[in-house]
Amino acid sequence: MQLSCYNISMITNVSAIDFNTDDNSNEKINTERIILHCDMNNFYASVELLDYPQYRNLPVAICGDPKSRHGIILAKNNLAKEKNIQTAETIWQARSKCPELILLPPNHEKYALYSKKINEIYCQYTDLVEPYSIDESWLDVTSSPIFSNEDYKNKGMLIASEIQRRLNEELNLDASIGISFNKVFAKMGSEYKKPHGITQIDYDNFKKLVWPLPVNELFYAGRQTVSRLHDLNIYTIGELAKAQKSILQNALGRQGVFLQKCALGMDTSPVAYYYQDRDVKSIGHGETFSYNLTNEEEIETAIKRLSDRVCSRLRRKNIFAGGVKIDIKDPNFNLTSRQKILDNPTSSTPVLARESIYLLKSNWKQNAHGEFAPIRLISVTAINLLREGESIHEQLTFDFNAEEKDKIRNKHKKIDNIIDELRDKFGDDSIGLGVCGVHDKNKQNK
């Protein structure tokens, strides 16, 4: 169901509060926005248990394939949490703590399907629904026609309770919901009480509820930022709110000022419109190899395969990469990222692959025998995306080989088109580039 008559302009007749802190002078914010943040509890495990009701009262974890390097815990139910099972620990560690732990493989397609069903329920209250992850979304229900006669505090609470009840009844899943006048506090509200909590953080109680919390619990405060705040003797969100802006500015730059605004409830960011053509910022694919790649040919093949997947998605959406980024992880999980702007925007697999290979080769160690330093993971991401018609003009190159280059480009285009046609007819996996780092068991690393 799509409601579209009421919700784009969401500013209603509400009072605006002036926040006169330090020199955040005269910024007006709408404290009567009603923003919900809905967070599904134990999402993967709860969805799996719908298919395995016999395990409902047992500790259950979702994990990668126990035989591969992906064998880590991805999610768990409450009973597994009680046994101190942690996300990202190995299956071996988990089993040693809880031998009776039931392990189930992940099924990402199923989770995506449920995520869609959940968001469809949210869209019955407002079109301003912004998924933050597969199991979390913000909803701006300020102008929702549901419970429209109630005042803003009751309205938020009534809608949150109804959504929570419907998720239970219709999908047999549970959510915790935060309600506030901004996205940051709504998100923190959904964390406040789990499972099955509803927490309202409004203008009257946010200093009581949020300010005593440790500063690392402020949404957006990363680990490095938190440690710098600790250096400034700032340990709680309230201390951050009351800190002198100039000190934050000096120590943390704009990030410090931004975080202080969040602590003061001055996050004014809007909730995005669910049905709008999402403003895709990048399209990427990555792959973790079952053994570390060092061989040039294998690395090139992997990059070609990843570029192929990225470009296939670009072409389907009719968009072009204005730049490319590669991420490389070594066996110790150290991440190297490099990016470059492309001379001409492209959605051609050979071009993106060539540029990605160039980026890797110019940034990754290679020894005298031509072997590269071991690589555990590579991802290729198209960045600076442009839609058709958005200044996609190839620069005129006064190049003696221009005609030859044109021929090659047309040949590539034809191949890409054939691949796309085959995929449209027979599915994404019907055609692809060679596979490496997957089947060769002899090379399996520990």
Ligand SMILES: [Mg+2]
């Ligand atoms: Mg969750």
